[in-house]
Amino acid sequence: MNDSEANAGEVTRILSAIQNGNAQAAKELLPLVYDELRRLAAFKMAHEPPGQTLQPTALVHEAWLRLGGHENQAWNGRPHFFGAAAEAMRRILIDNARRKRALRHGGGQQRIDVQEIEIAVDVRDDDLLEVNAALERFAAQDRQKAELVKLRYFTGLTVDEAAEILSISAPTAKRWWAYARAWLHKEIEDQKSGRG
C-alpha cells in the first residue's frame, strides 16, 4: 500500500494547491484519482469472493477516505475530489462499455486488459454510451448542470449528496436535475430519430 500512501500525499498536495487558486492543479488530480479507483477496484476484486461486483459509490467513498478525506467532515477539497472521481468513474465505465460493445460487434481483436474490472452497471451499455454522448453535448452548453448529472449518473450519488458536493442547495440541484434529465432524454431521442 505504499503506492497508495504516496498518492494520498500527492492528492492532498494537489487539493490544497487548487484551494490556493492553482487551477492547473485540478488537471493533475484526475489521473491520480483514476489510478486510485482502478487500483482500489483491482484490489477489491482480488480479495472479494468471485462473482461479486463492486459498488462504484462505495468505491469512490472508500477512495476518498484512503486519500485523506474524512467521513463526516467537509474537507474543502471534497468537491474537487468528487468531481475528479465522477470523471474517473465515467471513463472507467465508458471504457468498459466500449470494450464490451467492441467485443460484441466483432471488432474485438484487442486483448482484454488484465486489469479489466467488472463494475456493477444497472444499465445497458448502449444506453450508457448514448447518455455519455448526450452528456458531452450538454456539458458544452451548461457545464455545471452536466457536472451534477455526472455525479449522479456515474457515481450514484443522490441529488442531495451531489448538491452538497457542488455547494448548491438541494432544491436548486433538484431543479437542475429536472432540466438536465429532460434535456438529455430529448437529446437522446432526437439522435435516435435522426433529428437534431
Next chain:
Amino acid sequence: MNEKHPREDAIFEGALQLSPEQREAYLQAACGGDVTLRERIRDLIRFHEKSDGPLETPAVASPPNAPIVPSLPAGEKPGDKIGNYKILQLIGEGGCGSVFMAEQEQPVRRRVALKVIKLGMDTKNVIARFEAERQALALMDHPNIAKVIDAGATETGRPFFVMEQVRGIKITEYCDQNNLSTNERLKLFKEVCQAIQHAHQKGIIHRDIKPSNILVTQHDGVPVPKVIDFGIAKATGQRLTDKTVFTEFDQFIGTPAYMSPEQAEISGQDIDTRSDVYSLGVLLYELLTSRTPFDARELMKVGLDAMRRAIREIEPQRPSTRLSTMQDADLTTIARQRHAATQKLIQLIRGDLDWIVMKSLEKNRTRRYETASSFAGDIEHFLNNEPVVARPPTALYRFQKLVRRNQVVFIAATAVAIAIIAGLVVSTSLYYREQAARRDADREAQRSRQVALFLEDMLKGVGPGVALGRDTTLLREILDKTLARVTNDLKDQPEVQAEICNTLGEVYRALGQSGKAEQLHRNARSLLDLTRGAKHRDVAVSLNDLALVLRDQGKFPEAEALQREALELRRKHYGNEHAKVAESLNNLALVLRSEGRLAEAERLHRDALVMELKLFSHDHLAVATSLNNLALALDAEGKPTDAERCLRESLDIQKKLLGDDQPGLAITLDNLAFVLREEGKLDEAETLERQSLAMQRKIFGPEYPSVATAINNLGLILAAQGKTVEAEKLLREALAQRRKLLGPEHPELAASLHHVAALIRVEKKLDEAGRLEREALAMRKMLFGEEHPAVADSLNNLALIRQDEHKLTEAESLFQEAAAMQKKFLGNDHPSLAATLNNLALVLLEEGKFSESEASLRRMLDIRRKHFGDDHPSVTAAWLELTNVLALERKSGKGGGNP
C-alpha cells in the same frame, strides 16, 4: 438544436411549477414570439413527464437504501370506494392531493370531503410523515377549522383524509357579496387567526393560507369562517425524495401571492408558524383592499427567480397607499363593498391598520407577530381603540391614543410629564446614594437620555399638532412646570438637563414663544459647553436650534454667527460632505435670505443641494427640502421662473416619496402658489393654494400656524384677482388666527397686519389701515431692528396710506426711507426697490417735483428692464408713466430729456 437559449432552463423550470392548464399561457408569455423555443420547452416538458428514460437509474448500481418507487395503480374515479367512502365526484386537485366529494355510509350516511394523496406522491417517507400528522390532525378541535372525521389508507397504502364538508364560499367573496364593513371583516379575520393559532398549538403549520382555503358558512345568520386543507401541506411538503420535489414546487408555487419570503427562499425549507402569520397578513391585506400585496399575475409574469426576489426583497405598498393610488372606479367599488366613502375608507385604514398589516408582512420573521393570536390581539386593540403593538411605539403615539380615548388631554399630559421628571429624579438619586460603579452610571445616563427622548416625543406631540387651535393655557402651564422641575431637580445631570432644555425650547418655539425658547437653548448650550466642551458635536445641535429661534426673532447677525459656528463644528466632526453639514449650509442660507443677502443665500442653498445630490439619490426628502428653500431665495431675488421650476421639482419628489397629504407637500404647494401669484399666474395660483389649504386643514385641523399662512396667501391671491371682499375676509381670518396662535409679537403676525392694512387701504379704510400698519411696523422694528427689508415694506405701505391721506411730505420721506433700506439690504436691482421707486415717483409727481420723479422712474425702469426684459407689461407700464411724467415736466417748463 443544441444552441442554448439563455432563458430555456429558467422558462422550463417556471413552467413545471404551474399546473398543466396554466402552462400554455405562461409559455406564450415567457417565450414571446420565439416559436422554436416554445416548441423546445413543450418537448422538454413532455420528456420530463415521462417516467422512463435512460437517466432514470444511475449507470451504477443503486445503493441499498435507495427509495423504492412502488408501481402505481390507476387513480380513483367516481363510483370507486375508498375505505367506507363512496367517491362521488372530483371537486379539487392540488399539487399533491385530490379532493373528492364522497359519501360516508357508516355509521351515518353523509356527504364528506375526502382528500387522498395523489398517485406517485406516496413514497415511504411521505406516508410515514403522513401517519405522524394524523394524530395531530385528530387532536384539532376548533369551531373555525373543518373537522377531520377520519384518516386512513387506501388498499394500496395511499393515505387519505376525510373532512366535514364545508358548504361555504371564499372568505373574500363572502365579504364582498355581503358588503361587510372593515370592522366586520376584521372580526371575521380575528376568528381565522384564532383557528390558525389552535392549529399551531397542535404543532401544525398550514402553509397554504389563502382565501380559497378559508370558507365562510352561515350558522343561524352568523358568518362562521372555516379553515380547510390542513395538514396535507406539512405532511408532504418536506424535503423528501427526488420525486416529491416537484410536488413541493407545486405546493410552493401554487399560491405565490400568499407565500412568505422564507417560503420563497429556494434553499430555505425552514418554515415555521410565522410563515402562516405572513400569509394571514396577505389575507388581511386582501380583505382590506381587495388586492394582494403582490399581484399574482405580475409575479408569474416575471419568472421564478424574479418572483422569489420580489417576495423576499420588495416592500409592498401600505394598504392605504395602495387604495389611494388606485383608479377611481376601482376604489369606488372597493369602498362600496365595505359600506364606506372612499376617503373615509382610506382614512380608516391609514395608521393602525397599515401598521398591523405591515408588521405581519415583515420580511424578517422575527419582526412579525410572534403568534397568530398576538396578531388577533392587535386587531382586537384596534377595534377597541387601544394602542396597537404594530405601531412604532413612540410616546407621541401612545399619547395620541390616550387623547382619543379620554378627552381630558392636558390634565393627562401634565400628569405624565411630571411623573417622568419625578421618575428621573428618583432613579438618579437612588443611584448616587448607592454609589454604584461607573459602568452603571453610564447605563443610568443612557436611561435618562431615553427618558429625555420619551419626553421629547411626548412634548412634541403635545406641541402644535395637538394643542394649537385649542386653549393653550394648560399646555403652557405644563411646559412651565416641566421647565421648573428640570432646572431644579436635574441639577446633578447637566447632560440630560441640556437635552430636555433643547426639547422644551423646540416646543416653545413651535408655540411661537421664542423668548422662552431662546432662553432654553442658551441654557442648553452653556450646559453642554460645561459638560462636553464647546467643541463637542452636540453643541452644534444647540447652536443650530438657538440660531433658528434667533432668526424667528429677526436677530439675524447673531443667528448668522451661530449658524456659521455650527457649520464649522459639523465640518470638523463630520467632514466637508455630510448630511448635517448640508443642513447647516441650508440653515445659514435661510438666515442670509432673511438678512436680504440673497446671492449668498442662493449660493449656499445650491452648495447644500449639490452635496445632498451627491450623498443621496435625487429622490430624497433632503433634496426636495433644499429645492424648496432654494426656490424661496430665488423668488426673493426676483427670479420667479427659476423658483417655480425648483418648486415643481420639489413637489414631484415629495409626491413620489410620500404620496399626498403630507405637511411638506402642502407647504411646497403653498410656496408654488405664492410664486405663481408673483408671476401673475393667478388662476393656477388660486387652485394650488386652495389644494394646499385643504390639505393642511386635514392634517393640522382648522387652526394652525401654517394653516393661517395658507389662508393668508389665498387671500393675497384673491386680492390680486380683484376679489377684494373674499380676500379681506381671508386675510382677517389669518390675522385672527395668528394673533391667537403666535402672539403677541411674531414676524408672521406682523406680516398679516401688513397685508390686511395694504388691502383695506385700497378700500379706503385709511384709519384702520394706518393703525394696523403702524402696529406691524413697530413689531417689525422690535423683532428685526430699525432697518430690515420687512421694515421697508411696512414703511412703503404706510407711505401709501399717508399719500392717500394727502400727507405728501410724510409719504415722500417714508418712501425715501424705505428705498434706502431696500438698497442697503437688497441691492440696487431688486424688484421690491423698483416698486418703492415707482411709488416714490408718483408722490413726487403729485408734489410737482417732476425731475425727481423722472429720476426715480428711470431707476425703476432700469431695474424692471433688467429683470423682465423689454417686452414685459410692467416695463411697458413704466414707459408710459415715464412718458407721462416727461410730458408734465415739459408742460411745466422744467425741462427734461428724451425717454
